[in-house]
Each structure stands twice: as structure tokens, then as C-alpha cells.
Amino acid sequence: MLGADGRLLDVEAIDAHYGRSQALFNVSFDVGRREVVALLGRNGAGKTTTLRSIMGLNTVSQGAISFEGNRISGRRPHEIARSGISYVPETRDPFSLLTVEENIMLGYRDGSPYDLKRILSWFPDLAGLIQRRGSQLSGGQQQMMVIGRGLAPGPRLLLLDEPSQGLAPVIVKMVGRVLAELRGEDLSIVLVEQNLNLALSVADRIVVMENGSVVDRLSAEEGRRHPERIERYLTIH
Numbered sequence: 001m002l003g004a005d006g007r008l009l010d011v012e013a014i015d016a017h018y019g020r021s022q023a024l025f026n027v028s029f030d031v032g033r034r035e036v037v038a039l040l041g042r043n044g045a046g047k048t049t050t051l052r053s054i055m056g057l058n059t060v061s062q063g064a065i066s067f068e069g070n071r072i073s074g075r076r077p078h079e080i081a082r083s084g085i086s087y088v089p090e091t092r093d094p095f096s097l098l099t100v101e102e103n104i105m106l107g108y109r110d111g112s113p114y115d116l117k118r119i120l121s122w123f124p125d126l127a128g129l130i131q132r133r134g135s136q137l138s139g140g141q142q143q144m145m146v147i148g149r150g151l152a153p154g155p156r157l158l159l160l161d162e163p164s165q166g167l168a169p170v171i172v173k174m175v176g177r178v179l180a181e182l183r184g185e186d187l188s189i190v191l192v193e194q195n196l197n198l199a200l201s202v203a204d205r206i207v208v209m210e211n212g213s214v215v216d217r218l219s220a221e222e223g224r225r226h227p228e229r230i231e232r233y234l235t236i237h
């Protein structure tokens with residue numbers, strides 16, 4: 001089901017605080033069905049706080065967030081997860097003592113369109129490693145595993161926090177390929193990134209943040225034509 005205006009996720013003028021310090025100021029953007037929206041900006045711009053606010057891990061002090069037409073702000077994280085949203089934090093957090101298979105299937109829910117076989121079809125590199133422990137994987141393999149864990153419940157919206165962080169360029173390309181393949185699914189993605197090329201290659205739309213506010217919104221096509229419009233918010237002058 002979608003909101004009345006056909007939007008899957010609606011973030012409407014949200015503020016968020018850490019104690020007395022305000023981290024988000026009037027942040028608004030929306031995500032359509034099967035759309036990939038990239039949130040770009042420097043460290044500290046508020047991207048992670050935005051994802052955490054959607055997931056109910058941070059309290060929204062003003063504004064509202066709706067998913068499939070229902071208000072989710074104010075609900076608890078597990079309820080938000082159950083409504084069809086998965087969050088893959090940048091920390092990756094593999095369960096080190098569990099195997100790759102156990103790590104992925106931890107999130108599986110009856111009725112999910114994504115069973116282990118399906119998930120491994122997107123991450124062929126993991127297929128030969130499913131009995132390894134999470135701690136025995138490389139950073140890139142862990143990233144694939146936690147994306148797999150995020151997919152296992154069968155979300156309609158995946159929140160991905162900096163999947164390319166700390167990975168070698170060849171692995172970043174692989175992450176890009178996986179995200180491109182997921183485009184065939186009934187799945188929308190909010191992708192937080194500092195890697196502009198990766199974001200431009202997989203996103204439909206770009207939302208640029210600075211100091212806790214949205215400072216620009218553009219299509220990926222516009223971003224490819226005018227990368228300088230985004231780069232000025234990514235590099236330090």
C-alpha cells in the first residue's frame with residue numbers, strides 16, 4: 001500500500017536532538033515505490049540521524065514520518081521493522097560467533113520473498129562461506145552479509161548506511177552491482193553515502209544535507225551532469 005499521493009516514505013519537516021543539541025532541522029524528503037534515494041553530505045551532516053529517526057531509534061521532536069500512508073514516527077523500532085523497513089547500520093555488526101547463514105537468516109520472517117537461496121543469488125561470494133563465522137569474513141564480505149540480513153525479513157524499504165565505507169574500490173564496485181541488481185525487486189532504498197560515484201550510479205534521486213538540514217534535492221541525472229552541485233557539500237573548502 002502507498003500513501004494517498006503514491007509515496008512509500010514521507011519524511012515531513014522533522015527535527016531531532018541529542019540532549020540539548022539539535023541534529024536535524026526541518027528535514028523533508030520522500031521515497032517512491034522501487035525508488036533509490038541517496039542522502040549525501042559530509043560527516044556530521046545528519047544522514048545517520050535521519051535513518052535512525054525513520055527507524056524509531058531516535059526520537060523525532062517535530063514533524064512526522066509516514067510509511068505506506070501510516071504514521072510511524074513515535075512507534076518503537078521493532079514495530080517499524082515489522083511494518084516493512086530494514087536498517088543496515090554502518091557499523092556492520094556481524095554476530096561473530098554465528099555462521100554466515102545464521103547471521104543472514106536471523107532476520108528471516110515467514111512470508112518473506114527472500115530465502116537464503118535467493119539472497120545468496122545476489123551475493124555469490126558468500127555462497128561458499130555460509131558455514132564460516134561472521135568474524136572470519138573480510139570487510140566486504142561482512143557488508144554483503146549484513147545487507148543480506150537486512151533483506152531477509154522481506155522489507156519494502158531498506159535503509160543502508162554507508163555500505164562502501166572502508167572498502168577497497170573493487171569491493172565498492174561489487175556493492176554497486178548488488179544494489180543495481182536489487183532494482184529488479186519490489187524494494188525501495190534510502191542510501192547514505194559519501195561515495196558520490198556509487199550514489200550516482202544507483203540512485204534515482206539525491207538529497208544533499210549539511211549541518212542537519214536538506215540543502216539540495218536533484219535527480220541522479222542532474223547530479224551526473226552537474227556533480228559540482230553535490231561535490232561542494234562533500235569536500236572541505
Ligand SMILES: Nc1ncnc2c1ncn2[C@@H]1O[C@H](COP(=O)(O)OP(=O)(O)OP(=O)(O)O)[C@@H](O)[C@H]1O
Nearest residue numbers: 018021022023041042043044045046047048049050
Ligand atoms: N550519539 C550522539 N550524541 C550526541 N551527538 C550526536 C550523536 N550522534 C550524532 N551526533 C551529532 O549529530 C550530528 C549529526 O550526526 P550524524 O551522525 O547524523 O551525521 P552523518 O551525516 O551521518 O555523519 P557520519 O557520516 O559521521 O555518520 C553531528 O553534529 C553529530 O556530532
